[in-house]
Amino acid sequence: MALNTSNDFLLSVLEGLVDGILLVSPNGELMFANSAATQLCQKLNPKEHYPIEVWRSCEALIESREWYGDRPLVIESELQIEDHQTYRIRVQWLQLDEPCLLVRLEDQQRSLQSLAVTEAKKFGLTPREAEVWFLKRCNLSRKEIAARLFITIDTVKKHLGNIQSKRQAHQESWC
Structure with a gap:
């Protein structure tokens, strides 16, 4: 099953997303992968189009149709690799010309980093506090x-105390 050109707009949107995006047919054929998904x-x-864990999640969603019919459902799982990096896999049905699996x-670390950067700006953290907050x-x-940043545990405690104060001050300003 191939995607037709009427889906060009959708494909360009999917390509622009930070998360890896795959479109998979119900029989396991890879229909589309954005560049983030391809790299991941x-x-x-490297020997397959996508990891077996992805197909297992797809199969779980396919099998769930027997129990839940066409109700919207998202199957989630996590994949952890040897360097302790965690990836969240989310699969749901997408109706294009024919149904496929989205x-x-x-990348959990990238998501946390993005969240930490946003919070650092929101709370007015210093660059070092932002590093501590991300970790x-x-x-x-x-x-x-402390070991990762080559600082003492007391310095980490001091930074975390400052961060907590700034977070509380931000929350109080919204009340």
């Missing part, structure tokens, strides 16, 4: 943050 799939499984591959958002311990 090459990193995860697969979103989200905290990645669930690193104070000790791990």
Whole structure:
């Protein structure tokens, strides 16, 4: 099943997204992959179009039609690779000329980094506080943050205290 040119607008939108986007036919044929998905799939499984974990999520959605019919449903799973990087896989039905599976591959670290940058601006964090905040958002311990940034644990505690004060001040200004 190939996508026709009437979907050019949709394809250009999908290409512009930060997340990896795959369109997969119900029989497993790859119909489209944006550049983010292509890079990610090459990193995860260079021998295949996409990792087997993606197809397992697709199969779960296909099988769910027996129980849920055509109700909107999103299947989510996570894929963790050896460098402790986590990717979220989300699959849902998309009706184009024929039904296909829309697969979103989200790099959790990139998403957290984007969120941390947004919050750093919103709370008025210094560049160093922003670094500490990003690592905290990645669930690193104070000790791990200190080691990663070559600072003491007490310095990490001080930065986290400053961040908490700035977050509270921001929340109070909205009340």
